[in-house]
Amino acid sequence: MTESRKDNIESLKSKLRRRILSLLKAQREEIRCRKSQxxxxxLFRSLLFRRARTVMCYVSFGGEVRTQELIKEARQLGKIVAVPVCGCNRRMKPCVFPEDGKLKKGLYGIGEPVNRKFIGCDDIDLIIVPGVAFDKAGNRLGRGKGYYDNFLKRLPSTVPSVGLAYDFQVVPxxxxxxxxTALTKVIFA
Structure with missing residues (x-):
């Protein structure tokens, strides 16, 4: 890929990211709650979720599709839920969501477990991924740091990945x- 093509892609991503982030910020809380539900x-009706024993899920922040109830209910269904812990060098590690639910703000202000029990990538049966924007082919635009792209490459190829989005986050x-890295599926409302 040429340098000018890379620059053009990054410019397009940056413009799209700004536009969607402003829509996320402007969305009313009652709509966010209803659509997240x-x-x-x-997701819970999907075969991908029903078959999974260990689910890795992001901890929502900044207007993302809410995951607090998702995490709580998945645990009530007997799933092991892991959440990401962000480290330096754009690396994430999966960490079991604690029984007590206690989280502290991590590197980017996102909740991470206080008491940490890490698991391996091979232990994950399904990963639920945040994003700023998605297309129906599973392509994803994140916040630009590369954490999820790097992490998805480390997962076994058999692990399905699902993005969660509001309808305005899905673009052509x-x-x-x-x-x-493209996702297996995008669920939106």
Whole structure:
């Protein structure tokens, strides 16, 4: 890929990221709650979720599809739930969500377990991924740090990945580069 093509892709991503983040910020809380509930219900009906024993899920922040109830209910269903812990060098580690539910703000202000019990990538049966924008082909635009792209590459190829989104986050096409990783499915409402 040429340098000018890379620059063009990054410019398009940056513009799209700004536009969608402003829509996320402007969304009313009652709509966010209602749609998050609908998305959670659709995820729970999916075969990908029902078959999974260990589910890795992001801890929502900044207007993302809410995952607090999703995590709580998945645990009530007997699932082992892991959440990401962000470290330096754009690396994430899966950490079992604690029984007591206690989280502290991590590197980017996102909740991470206080008491940490890490698991391996091979232990994960399904990963639920946040994003700023998605397309129906599973391409994803994140916040630009590369944590999830790097992590998804470390997972066994058999582990399905699901993005959760509000309908305005699903666009016709996400500009993608070689380092981007497409998801198995995107659930939106």
């Amino acid at each position: 609908q998305i959670k219900e659709e 096409r996400i500009p993608s580069a070689e380092h981007d």
